[in-house]
Amino acid sequence: MNIERSILEVFSDACARFSDRPAFTCLGQTLSIGDIDKLSAKFASYLQNHTDLEPGDRIAVQLPNVLQYPVVVFGALRAGLVVVNTNPLYTQRELKHQLNDSGAKALVVLANIADTASQVVPETGVEQVIVSEIADLHSPVKRMLINSVAKYIKKMVPEFSFTNQVNFRDAVALGGKQPHSDVQRTPDDIAVLQYTGGTTGVAKGAMLTNRNLVANMEQVREALGDSMKEGAELYVAPLPLYHIYAFTIHCMCLFATGNHSLLIPNPRDIPAFVKTLKGLRFTGFAGLNTLFNGLMRNPDFANLDFSKLHTTCSGGMALTRDTANRWEKITGCPVTEGYGLTETSPVVSFNPTEAVQMGTVGVPVPGTEVKVIDENDNDLPNNSPGELCVRGPQVMKGYWQRPEATADSIDSDGWLRTGDMAVIQDDGYIKIVDRKKDMIIVSGFNVYPNEIEDVVSTHDKVAEAAAIGIPDEKSGELVKLFVVKADPSLTEEEVLAYCRENMTAYKVPKQVEFREELPKTNVGKILRRALRDEELKKSGTPVSA
Incomplete structure (x- = not known):
């Protein structure tokens, strides 16, 4: 397992070995690994020759699962930039915070969502905005058809305007007129700023280095073993590539092994999703519990061809036993659940495909140490619940420009405190017994109560607010x-x-309850746990100690 490589070295090796292999397919268009190589080189050239960006500068990428995403990300990395993965669903407030906090000097955004960015970019340090339409990398006829339907018939592209705007296709064309120069980065250089919420309610940028991401790629590949053969896989990619789970699977592991990812731009449209899969003999599927359930509720899903499906990976949220059993019954493929964090690039543990233990998140991936500690930081023996701590080459460098938050999370010996309560069994399998005390997971997305409360409390008519998650x-x-x-x-x-x-x-609440007062500690801290326990009792769900 060679982790002393940069992402660029991994990329170059894949391009040399698998140039003719299909890499990404979206909306009927396929780009080979060689296509990604050529297009990303042109985009890198544009960044180097037509902007003021320097190696180490940050570029925000706000794109859903479209072909432009890998071209932009690999192009940015080839130019020596740091990629800031940016959620296309962000509101103005969230986007403004991330652009300013990261110090992003450039933004690549899809036209469909560019109106939000256009409202906040003037209040940030972004100097260059590159706008792409959904089918920019399709053939001319399909490009004109898809983009026109999206803009003029479906009215999916609101009005927007930037003073510093260039069209993605124009940028690539300009870049193609001059050579680029791959900027070599060291394993310790930051490759990606991956934003994650926190107990303060302020999103923080996890500094993921080249070593972190390459190490986790190698760890996942080793954990999967023969389940990811070189040049032989077609994995379905419904989870957003801007999410670190999908990024590591599709842009790192699969690309590096010459494999093919089928990008699903809008997995919430289940009928269209199932229609896309019709007639395909896909071999792998990376998803999460709510997505599996949504697909299985569609009557046409069971009629798909699952004859080649050998790997279904689940992460991002807890996998229920019922969902796993139904998925295996319909597809013939068991679900292998894993566990990870943004701060660990993200995979910590994974169920071996040949030895799945339902109800656990598997065993640590190679090169990863785990332990559990009590409230006094003492190590606990096996089968004792405590806070799970992780040490390994995939653990982030720290939080961007937040040394205190970094010190609170990673000790001097390199152990990351996950905040999750877990039990390590005698056989090495890990069972998560409780999540971070207050974090809410909605369809695999982390929602932090402090952020919701901070926003709601700014309303003139609100005195106090508390947010919890309920099943x-x-x-x-x-x-x-x-x-x-x-x-x-x-x-x-x-x-x-x-x-x-x-x-x-x-993040928007689905239920609102007004109260005269909220339960609090003797020092005035709101007791979210008391509110959560009340709700669980109402529903008849057992309350954990």
Whole structure:
């Protein structure tokens, strides 16, 4: 396992070995690894010759699962830039924070969502905006057809304007007129700033180095073994590539082994998703619990060709036993669940495909140490619940420009505190017994109560607010908000409208309950756990100690 390589070295090796192999397919168009090599070189040339960006500068990439994503990311890395993966669903507030916090000097954005960015870019340090339309890398006829339908018939492209704007296709064309120069980076150089929420409610950038990402790629490949043969796989990619789980699987592991990813731009459109899979003999599927459930509820899903499917990976949220059993019954392929964090690039553990233990998140991937500790930081023996700690080459360098938060998370010996309560069994398998005390997971996305409370508390009619997660069959959990009014006229719709204006959709509460007061400690800290326990008792769900 060679982890002393840069992503660029991994990329170059894949291009040399697998140039003719298909790499990514989206909306009926396929790019080979050689195509990605050529296009990313042109994009790198544009960045080097037509912008003021220097190696180490940050470039925000706000794209869904379209062909432009790998071209832009690999092009940026070839130019020596740091990629800031940016959620296309961000509100103005969230996007502005990430652009300013990362110090991004450039932004690549899809036209469909560029109106949000256009409102905040003037208040950031972004000097260059590159706008792409959804089918920019399709053949001329299909490009004109798909882009025109999206813009003029479906009205999917709101009006926007940037003073420093260039079209993606123009950028690639300009770059193609001059040679680029691959900028070699060291294993310790930051490759990606991957933003994650925190207990403070402020999104922090996890500094993932070349070594972190290459190490995790190698760890996952070794854990999968023969389940990822070189040049033989077609993996379905419904999870967003801007999410570190999908990024590591599809842009690192599969690309490096000359394999093929089928990009699904909008997995929420289940009928269209299933239609895309029809007639394909895919071999792998990386998803999560809510997505598996959504697909299995579609009557046409069971009629797909699963004859070649040998690997289904689950991560991002807890996998339920019922979902796993139904998936295996329909597809004939067992689900292998893993565990990870943004801060660990992300995979920590994985169930071996030949020895799955349902209810666990598997064993640590190669080169990874785990332990559990008590509240006094003492190591605990096997089968004792405690906070899970991780040490390995995939653990992040730290949080971007937040040395105190880094010191709170990673000790002097390199152990990362995950905040998750776990048991390590005698056989080495890990069982997560409780998540971070307050974090909510909605369809695999982390939602941090402090962020919701901070936003809601800025409403003039709100005195106090507390957010918790409660079980939900569809999304795993949903956000419930408790509010103490400062103005008796405050309504639930006012609260929700304010949330929708200031937060990504999956963070918006699904339930609002008004209270005269909220439970608190003797020092005045709101007891979210007490609220959560009340809700669990109402639903008849056992309350953990």
